[in-house]
Amino acid sequence: MTSLRSTFNRFTPELQVRYRNDFEILVKFGIFTVQDLQEYNLDDLAQHTGLSSYTLYQLQQDICHYAARQRCRTAADLWEEEQLPKPQLNLSTGIPSIDATLQSQIPNHQITELYGLQQEDKYHIYLNMLMSLQEEKKNVVAYYVDIQRHFDAQQLQHLYLTSPKYHMYREAGITIENILSRLQCVQCSTAKSLVLFLERTSSTSMVTSGHIQLVFLDACDQLFNIPFSDGGKEMFYLAMTIQSLSLLRADDFTLLLMFHDSAEQHDTILSPAHLPPYVGPAWSFISDKQMMMLSSNNKQTELHKIKIRR
DSSP: OOOOOHHHHSSOHHHHHHHHHHHHHHHHHHHOBBHHHSOOOHHHHHHHOOHHHHHHHHHHHHHHHHHHHTTOHHHHHHHHHSSOOOOOOOOOOOOOHHHHHHHHOOOOGGGGOOOOOEEEEHHHHHHHHHHHHHHHTTTOOOOOOOOOTTTTTHHHOOOOOOOTTTTHHHTTTEEEEEETTEEEEEEEGGEEEEEEEOOOTTTTTTSSSSOOOOOHHHHHHOOEEEEOGGGGHHHHHHHHHHGGGGGOOOOOEEEEEEESSSSSHHHHSSGGGOOOOHHHHHHHHHHHEEEEEEEOOOOEEEEEEEEEEE
């Protein structure tokens, strides 16, 4: 399936201005792919959306034209695209030394970033993009989730379960699983990608400050950036994150853990002997694997890199 939004984004600026309102109405109605627009009866669609049949016909023709042109790109087109400068991603944690480490660990040209979408439309597009991954054959996908934007994983899950496309999601290998009501997982097995959402709840103060960023590379090299600043409770999230990684079929992956304003020695609490009892079972998942740990000497920030191989 071809994403309707990704095709619309290839329109000329003039066409985007002409069709923007009509396009948003279609997305809110539930038209997320080019195939949806092709298969829907335009008269029925006009009746349900309030758009004119003529407008829908013109939009359908332009959408199909750009989608077909994208599928028929020549080798010369692809070569020309490779020469274009790639957009720089803002993976800032607010600490220059950590930002430099992130940029060195994650090459910008290998990352696709999705963030800043509005309300419910964001969740529709998110699910649709997961379905599009296998067609677009992206080798590397990264998702940026900012807790301060109040990304509602529960709303995403509700949308998934109540969507008329529920069976299509299931067939595409997209499932949602709750882990202790705090870690949300969306897994697209066909694309071999795993997306995790951490959600702050009003009943706890597990996360008191800083940003939470989850960055995912391909299935062979999973890179997680999780800065916290709430004492030893990072281990609670670390254990659940490691536990969720059991869903992956990767041969190895990397955890990049960043602790802000660390007055304690996190080398100590990262030792299995010092783990709280409730994270023991999750820790055993990685205890049998070869593990390498590095930490910075910065008094205000500690960086731990854990390489895990099966």
